[in-house]
Amino acid sequence: MAARIDHLVTSGTFALDGGEWDVDNNVWIxxxxxxxxxxxxxxxxxxxxxxxxxxxxxxxxxxxxxxDHIDAAPDLARATGAPILLHPDDLPLWLRTHPEHTPDGTLTDGQELTVAGIVLTVLHTPGHAPGAVCLYAPELGAVFTGDTLFQGGPGATGRSFSSFPTIIDSIRDRLLTLPGDTEVRTGHGDPTTIGAEAPHLDEWIKRGH
Structure with missing residues (x-):
């Protein structure tokens, strides 16, 4: 049976730096x-x-x-027995939400995860968060970008643990080098493609300064 991408939208609250926002999140299976x-x-x-x-x-x-990206992870892990994997640079953020439950394993740049006969390569893309990663699955023609790249530009960098110059470097060096027809499966909102976003890099840089 060929590998596929299933999509679920869940709703809840994003909280950081004393603020709270209602959000809809994309969950990718x-x-x-x-x-x-x-x-x-x-x-x-x-x-x-x-x-x-x-x-x-x-x-x-x-x-x-x-x-908002990890709040259900421990309960899902308990229900399924699956390990939780996180880049270690994001452990301080993780512990703000789950001080009693540390991840089971780490994600590293270049690491390959295999499921259903396909490989997803971990790309460390800091900026939105220090340990932010994307997952590139060439056999599916897709990259899962979390909150690093959206339709219309980079993820937010105005809060703790974030950096606009860093996210621009990550997008330029790690994502816009992928094939233009690669579908960008985002953490929130609609998908896009690398080719649709690449021409706008200079606009984002000007907007961010």
Whole structure:
């Protein structure tokens, strides 16, 4: 059975630096009829488990550790036995949400995760958060960007642990070098493509200064 991408939207609250915002998050499930990984276990572990439909969950991959991307991860891990994977540079953010439950494993730049016969390569893309990562799956023609790149520009960098020059470097060097027809599966909102976003880099830089 060929690997595919399943999509779930969950809703909850993003909280940082004393503020709270209602958000809708994209949860991505990559796999086949037998096994899968979850990218960003947001808000509703029961809904994510239901979307898995009994498939073996190989890993819960966190693109970064803002609470809205990880709040359901421990409950999903307990329900499925799957390990939670996070880049270690985001551990301080993780511990703000889950001080009692540390991740089970780390993500490193260039690491390869295999599920349903396809490989997802970890790209460390700091800026929105120090340990932000994207996952590139060339066999699916997709990159899962978390909050690093959206339709219309970079993720937000106006809060703690973030840096606008760093996210621009990450996008320029790690993402815009991918094939133009690569579909960008984002942490919030609609998908886009690398080719649609690449021409606007200079605009983002001017806007960000």
């Amino acid at each position: 990559v796999g086949d009829d037998h096994e899968a990984i979850v990218i960003d276990a947001a808000h509703d572990a029961a809904a994510i488990e239901a979307a898995l439909g009994g498939r073996t969950l190989r890993a819960i991959v966190c693109t970064h550790a803002h609470n």
